[in-house]
Amino acid sequence: MRCSFLRPVAVIGAGFSGSLLAIHLARAGRDVLLIERNGEPGRGLAYGTEDPLHLLNVPAQGMSAFAEEPGHFLEWLMRQDQAALGPLCPAALPTAFAPRKLYGRYIQANLAATPGITRLAGEVSDVLPLAEGGYGIRMAEGGSPVEVSAVALCLGNPPPSQRHAPPWIFGNPWEAGALDGLSPEDDLLLVGTGLTMADLATTLLKARGHHGVIHAVSRRGWLPLPHATPMAAPIPAPELREGAGPRHIAQAMRGAAAQALARGLPWQAALDGFRPQIQRAWRGMSGPERARFLRHARTPWNLHRHRVAPEVGRLLGEAVAAGRLRVQAGRLDRWRPGPDGVEAVIRRPGGGEEELAVARIILCTGADTGPDWLATQPLCGLRDRGLLRGDGLGLGLDVDPDSLRALGADGRPVRGLYVVGPATRAALWEATAVPELRLQAQRVAAELATA
Ligand SMILES: Cc1cc2nc3c(=O)[nH]c(=O)nc-3n(C[C@H](O)[C@H](O)[C@H](O)COP(=O)(O)OP(=O)(O)OC[C@H]3O[C@@H](n4cnc5c(N)ncnc54)[C@H](O)[C@@H]3O)c2cc1C
Structure with a gap:
């Protein structure tokens, strides 16, 4: 049943994170206002490419948008005709790396099949706290602010740099x-x-x-x-000890990779085995340890993890x-x-x-999530009102790792203001790919469903 006595929840940004959050909220009976500036909800930066040669970097069987239905994307893919699949062979779909544009269509199909989501095309320029609680959403295009009960910032990755101008x-x-x-x-x-x-x-x-x-x-x-061919299932990793710092984690991973290779298995399978533990390990690190990890291990990590x-x-x-x-x-x-x-x-x-x-x-240097990003709207307005702050590591926004509520200038979680997506990296580290983001969306929806 729809809770129409509550004002809607505003989800700003309709890439993967915002779309999934909107779907979960609508399924839970909340009215949702899903706002996207690029006019094509559901695709976002990663799945908005039209180039069929831009492939997912995870096989189809690992890309379900719904954690509790692991075969969801694969089943959708199997229902597509050969014209849509292009060169993909139906028998090999589970392990195929599908074009990212197909994944965008999958998310769009899920959005279209979910009632209760109101779409608003345009750019959010400001988010204003209201005296009686909730927020007003101001659009760059003008008009009165739209009143909502809560806001989720699902803004994705900003581009590397806005400072350089074409043509050179x-x-x-x-x-x-x-x-x-x-x-x-x-x-x-x-x-x-x-x-x-x-x-x-x-x-x-x-x-x-x-x-x-x-x-x-x-x-x-x-x-x-590259991923290993053929792909191998993750090898269950030894438990990382409580409070393990970056050096211990690196040693454990190197050891597991060497053991895998000695057994004739790909190192990739050994590393994948650690993935379920990474968020916990990151959360256990102190601020200086995280900074040290970024200084020394970030590039090798990205190289081996994002294949x-x-x-x-x-x-x-x-x-x-x-x-x-x-x-x-x-x-x-x-x-x-x-x-x-x-x-x-x-x-x-x-x-x-x-x-x-x-x-x-x-x-091609990756997202610029540092101070320049915080100086853009709608982030700077929220920051200037003390409702948001950078994470101090230059990875994105400071959030409470459990609730994903934004932390204000005083370090306390802000009521009704959430962040979902890669901008939460400083709190969780593993917050980039579908398997983690689908859980974030589910978690925030569960909290907001009753708020
Ligand atoms: C090129 C690329 C390839 C990737 N491939 C994979 C993969 O194969 N598998 C995988 O698991 N992960 C992949 N990822 C990781 C990816 O980050 C996530 O899978 C996911 O797409 C992130 O979605 P998002 O919604 O958080 O961000 P985004 O997709 O960036 O979406 C954010 C949306 O917010 C909108 N927006 C921003 N500001 C405003 C505003 N002020 N008003 C209105 N709208 C706004 C933007 O227009 C955008 O559509 C890839 C990432 C990239 C960049």
């Missing part, structure tokens, strides 16, 4: 024109060698037949690692071997416009520089 340097690799106007012969420079670089390189190499050199540079110059589909790994490896993708360790030190584009200077870790003449530079 693109701070946001996801913006529509990032690859426009490039000729297939152009050399270009991607800064960052992780999953975003992998997406861009895949589009360039496969979809656009690019044959200029794609330079990719990052501090360590590591290419994303690409085997076919993407193969494509990147072949491009490196053919000299079409040139990956090196270093950092972009400076650049200036040149006669045919940009002259970029790469500083190598051990000293020395290399100058590259490229058509453009695209930053």
